[in-house]
Amino acid sequence: MTHAPTDTSPRRSRRAPSGRRAAAPRRRRVGRWVALGLVTVVLAAGGTGYWLYRDLDGNIKGVDIDDAIGGGRPEKLPTSGQNILILGSDSRAGANAALDKGKVSGARSDTALVMHIPEGRTKAVAVSIPRDTLVTRPACAKSDGTEVASAKRVMFNSIYAQVGPACVVKTVEQMSGVRMDHYMEIDFAGFKGLVDAIGGVTVTLDEPIKDGNSGLDLGAGTHRLNGTESLQFVRTRYGYGDGSDLGRIGLQQKFMIALLSEIKKQDLLGSPTKTFKIADELTESLTTDSDLASLTELAEFGRSMNGVDPASMDTIMLPVKYDTQDPNRVVAAQPQTEQLWEALRKDQDIPESAKKSPAGG
Numbered sequence: 001m002t003h004a005p006t007d008t009s010p011r012r013s014r015r016a017p018s019g020r021r022a023a024a025p026r027r028r029r030v031g032r033w034v035a036l037g038l039v040t041v042v043l044a045a046g047g048t049g050y051w052l053y054r055d056l057d058g059n060i061k062g063v064d065i066d067d068a069i070g071g072g073r074p075e076k077l078p079t080s081g082q083n084i085l086i087l088g089s090d091s092r093a094g095a096n097a098a099l100d101k102g103k104v105s106g107a108r109s110d111t112a113l114v115m116h117i118p119e120g121r122t123k124a125v126a127v128s129i130p131r132d133t134l135v136t137r138p139a140c141a142k143s144d145g146t147e148v149a150s151a152k153r154v155m156f157n158s159i160y161a162q163v164g165p166a167c168v169v170k171t172v173e174q175m176s177g178v179r180m181d182h183y184m185e186i187d188f189a190g191f192k193g194l195v196d197a198i199g200g201v202t203v204t205l206d207e208p209i210k211d212g213n214s215g216l217d218l219g220a221g222t223h224r225l226n227g228t229e230s231l232q233f234v235r236t237r238y239g240y241g242d243g244s245d246l247g248r249i250g251l252q253q254k255f256m257i258a259l260l261s262e263i264k265k266q267d268l269l270g271s272p273t274k275t276f277k278i279a280d281e282l283t284e285s286l287t288t289d290s291d292l293a294s295l296t297e298l299a300e301f302g303r304s305m306n307g308v309d310p311a312s313m314d315t316i317m318l319p320v321k322y323d324t325q326d327p328n329r330v331v332a333a334q335p336q337t338e339q340l341w342e343a344l345r346k347d348q349d350i351p352e353s354a355k356k357s358p359a360g361g
Contacts, residue, residue, distance in 0.1 A: 056276075056279050056280060056283050056295055057283075057294055057295045057296075059280070059283035059284050059286070060283050060286050060287075060288060060293050060294065060295070060298075061286070061287040061288075061293065062287070062288060062289065062290040062292075062293025063165055063166060063183065063287060063288070063289055063290060063293075064289070064290045065165075065166050065169050065180070065183050065289045065290070066289075066290075068141065068143075068164075068166030069140075069166055069169060069170045069173075070141075073170075073173055073179055074173050074176075074177050074178060074179040074345075075179065076179045076181070077345065077346075077347075081116060081117050081118040081119050081347045082116070082117040082181050082182070083114060083115070083116050083117075083178050083179065083180050083181050083182075083344065084114070084115040084117075084180065084181060084182040084183070084184060085112070085113075085114055085115075085168070085169055085172055085180045085182075085183050085184075086111075086112070086113050086114075086115055086183075086184045086185070087111065087112050087160065087165065087168065087183075087184070087185040087186075088110050088111030088112075088185075088186060088187075088191065088234070089110065089160065089185050089186070089187040089188075110131065110157065110235065111128075111131075111234065111252055112128070112129045112131065112156065112157070112168070112172075113126050113127060113128045113129065113256075114126070114127040114129070114172065114176070114178070114180070114344070115127075116178075116344045117305065117308060118347050119347055120307075122307040122308065122309075123308060123309070123312050123313065123314070124308050124312075124313045124314070125313070125314045125315075125316065125344070125350060126253065126256065126313060126314070126315045126316070127316050127317070127318055127340065127344075128249045128252065128253060128315070128316070128317045128318065129156055129172070129318050130156070130245050130246055130249060130317065130318060130320055130330055131155070131156055131157035131245055132155060132156070132157070132245050132328070132329050132330055133155070133156040133318065133320060133329070133330050133331065133332065134153045134154065134155060134156075134323055134326075134329050134330070134331050135154055135155075135156050135159075135171060135175055135332075136150065136151070136152045136153075136154070136171075136174075136175070137150060137151045137152075137154040137159055137162075137163070137167065137171055138150050138167070138170050138171060138174050140163045140164075140166065140167035140170055141163075141166075142163055142164055143164050143166075148162070148163050148167070155329065156171070159171055165183060165185060165287070169183055175332070175341075176341040176344070176345075177341055177342075177345055178341055178344050178345055182288065182289050182291065182292055182301075183287075183288060183289040184286065184287070184288050184289075184292070185286070185287040185288070186282070186285050186286055186287075187285045188231060188285075189284070189285050190281060190282055190284060190285020190286060191227070191230070191231060191234075191285070192227035192228060192230065192231050193227060193281030193282070193284070193285070194227075194259075194278060194281050194282050195225070195226065195227040195230040195231075195259070196226060196227035196281075197274070197277045197278040197281045197282075198262055198263060198266060198274075198278060199266075200224045200225055200226050200227075200230075200262075201224070201225050201230055201255065201258050201259050201262050202222060202223070202224050202225075202258060202262070203222070203223055203225060203233065203254060203255060203258050204221065204222045204223075205218060205219070205220050205221060205222075205223070206220060207220055207240075207241070208220050209233070209236055209239050209240045209251075210239050211232065211236045211237075211238065211239025211240070212238075212239065213238065213239070214232040214235070214236060214239070215232070216229065216232040216233065216236055216239060218233075230255065230259075233251060233255055234248075234251060234252045234255050235248075236248065236251065246317065246320070246330070246357070246359055246360060249317050250317075253315035253317075256315070257310050257311070257313060257315065260310035260313070261310045261311060264309075264310060279295075283295075314350065316340065316350060316354075316355050317357055318332065318337060318340070318357075319332065319333040319336035319337050319340065319354060319355075319356065319357045319358065320332060320333055320337075320357055320358070320359045321333040321357075321358040321359050322359050330359050333357065333358045333359070336353060336354045336356065336357070336358075337354070339351050339353060339354035340354040340355075
């Protein structure tokens with residue numbers, strides 16, 4: 001569904017009056033969280049930009065999560081802030097096929113995190129869910145209406161492929177008791193294209209990465225990664241640390257902070273061409289809940305996050321322990337996990353005890 005800008009009246013010039021220096025800081029604040037917010041300002045400002053706006057707007061795929069899940073969702077508390085489930089999909093379809101030579105077909109949630117933005121929206125908490133976590137999958141309906149029964153000891157990252165994104169949201173809500181206000185998903189190609197469009201991302205490593213599968217070979221120290229290298233970086237497993245998925249989560253969180261910080265510091269409004277390229281790359285590979293499935297809504301959401309500084313973001317891994325029946329899998333550790341979810345439900349600070357995982361990582 002295409003959404004047109006609702007206001008086509010002339011906008012005030014973004015150039016500051018002579019002698020004032022407030023414009024550049026303001027532009028940086030606007031660009032802190034979501035580059036799409038910038039695109040709306042740039043493209044919706046004039047009539048000639050309307051067609052570009054429509055093109056980008058039509059790129060975004062929407063999923064009606066509320067309708068797909070139905071009843072029984074956790075209550076939305078007035079003090080619970082905003083909660084967003086973000087998935088990185090390892091789909092091999094379309095442009096993604098050239099980025100992964102493996103034999104795995106279909107798509108799974110290669111990366112999953114719950115982003116919690118407390119009331120006031122000046123900070124954020126990102127909770128990564130290990131893909132090897134065994135969970136109870138609730139009864140869900142596929143996109144074609146087919147009912148899938150509940151199942152225990154299901155690997156978390158398989159739910160996306162088996163039943164679809166709405167069931168992933170439902171699973172997270174049932175295991176956490178936290179209502180997800182929004183859902184966002186980006187695939188391989190979109191992730192690579194976004195990094196290339198902003199000119200790369202800088203990361204610093206305390207120890208080297210040597211991944212024989214992907215060819216990624218980075219020494220300890222600081223590196224500027226392009227899109228392909230960044231994709232290798234967040235997906236590497238056996239070439240870093242103990243080779244576990246838990247170790248990889250640390251790299252993913254490090255990269256996420258670096259990416260958000262890069263977007264924050266770039267003066268994207270100073271380069272409409274670059275802004276359009278970023279938005280085009282991202283929206284082509286972006287799926288959201290239906291409430292966010294337009295540039296207008298994404299822009300409004302992005303503007304509401306202006307005060308969130310990536311440098312102050314708290315990154316946590318869901319506390320897990322190794323499964324007693326299968327040492328290659330993990331399960332939620334208690335009471336740490338419940339302490340974590342309770343803090344998010346009540347919009348409270350995360351207890352230090354809930355930041356520690358018995359399985360490490």
